[in-house]
Amino acid sequence: MTVTPDSVNRTLLASEPHDGTSRADRVVAARALAVLRVLLLPIVFAGDRLVAHPTVGTEHFDVVFGVACVYSVLMLAQSWRAAGSRLPAALILAFDLVLVGALSWESGGAFSQLRAAFLALPLGAALLVSPRRTAAVSLATGVVYLVVAVVHPATSGTKRLDVALVYGLYVAWVATAAIVLSALLSSRRQRILDLAAARGRLVVQAVDAEERARERLSEDLHDHAIQNVLTARQDVADARAGDAGALARADRALRLALEGLRSAVRELHPYLLDHLGLHGALEAIAEEHAARGGYQVAIDVDPAAAGVHDQLVVSLARELLTNAAKHAQAGLVSVKLERRDRAVILEISDDGQGFTKDQQMEALRAGHVGLASSRERVAANGGGFEIVSRPGAGTLVRCTIPAEPRRSSPDRESAGRTIQATTHP
Secondary structure, eight states, rough: OOOHHHHHHHHHHTTSSSTSOHHHHHHHHHHHHHHHHHHHOOOOOOOOSSOOOOOTTTTTHHHHHHHHHHHHHHHHHHTTTTOOSSOOHHHHHHHHHHHHHHHHHHHGGOGGOOOOOHHHHHHHHHHHHHHHHHHHHHHHHHHHHHHHEEEEEEHSSSSSSHHHHHHHHHHHHHHHOOOOOOHEEEEEEEHHHHHHHHHHHHHHHHHHHHHHHHHHHHIIIIIIHHHHHHHHHHHHHHHHHTTTTHHHHHHHHHHHHHHHHHHHHOOOOOHHHHHHHHHHHHHHHHHHHHHHOOEEEEEEEEEGGGTSSSHEEEHHHHHHHHHHHIIIOOSSEEEEEEEEEEEEEEEEEEEOOOOOOHHHHHHTTOOOHHHHHHHHHHHHHTEEEEEEETSSSSSEEEEEEEOOOOOOOSSOEEEEEEEOOOOOO
16 A cells, blocks of 8 residues: 555544544543533532522423433433444534523523523533534524523513523623634644644655655766766777867766766765764755755854754755755855754745745645654754744744753854855866
8 A cells, every 4th residue: 555645634634524623522522521411410400409499380390300311321321432422413412402491491491590501502512513513502502591581481471581681691702702712622623633634744754755865866876977977988988999079078077977976975964974074064065955046055053053963953954955945046045053052053044935824834735844844853852943934035944952051162153154056067
């Protein structure tokens, strides 16, 4: 089976309802509400028996209460099944509303102690369903409460409508709060889904990274270095045959092959670190990408930052400079690395076209996971990853990586220089 970003996304989304609520969240919320529903029953019974309230219209309380007990126990048992409740959440909320309305009617209407349950129904909806359905449940709750409170015989024959209407305002306020809560929860769930999808793409990238690196290196060597060596070999043969210009052509082909090999070696960052050190490795990578992107690059490296997270810094710089070369259309890219207190800070900025958050998310959905991968690697080391970008105003990426505290180096003067991109023959 081939693992692709689309297959990962389909697998992730297949386990989620269409409203963005995870099945696990809904099962937990349904179980919690089932327990609360059962715990409410003795309170309702005590309120009917111990608290004085109008007795008109309350002839069938025991029957309705018995139905509510059976319903609550059945829902509790079903919620603890392996797959959780199979009934739609909207249907469960409708049953709850009907029972609360009936119990309120049979225990005094607007003067019932159960009226507080009308406040809990919208909050339960916020945990179970989408903001739109929460609004529908909240509206239905308000209507049922007003019908029970205003039409009930204990209220309609008196002038105590003020009690019903004032409490109706409380119900409306809680309903509004439930809609806001549902919207916030839905947004949070969607962010979690996006993060899960991004990490799924990172998994796919990790699986394919080595193969893609080998393929790219093979193509570079075959299309450039090997072809130039073969050309030089033919030119040497032509020189032996008496061609006067063949040696010059062979020399040019060998220089091109050498440059291709150097370019391939630069992709192997352990080599760069081992032979050039952190500053030299960053400089070599910057030169390579400046040539590709056609921009200038300014490098400022604090010697005190070396030796802490060198490989991670080189890898992050390579990824961020690759993005700049491909997408920024910049004239100048700055690379700054410094040691500040207990952290190593890598900043890469450009004066290019910039981008919006929507464009960043769209690129992520399209499978461009370079920035997401860098963010995850920094987070895995306990650091922070910040992107500041605006269309037409360039981009700044700041990676803050925690480091063990150490004594400041006396040679803290930053070695800064500007490299002009050059074109090799």
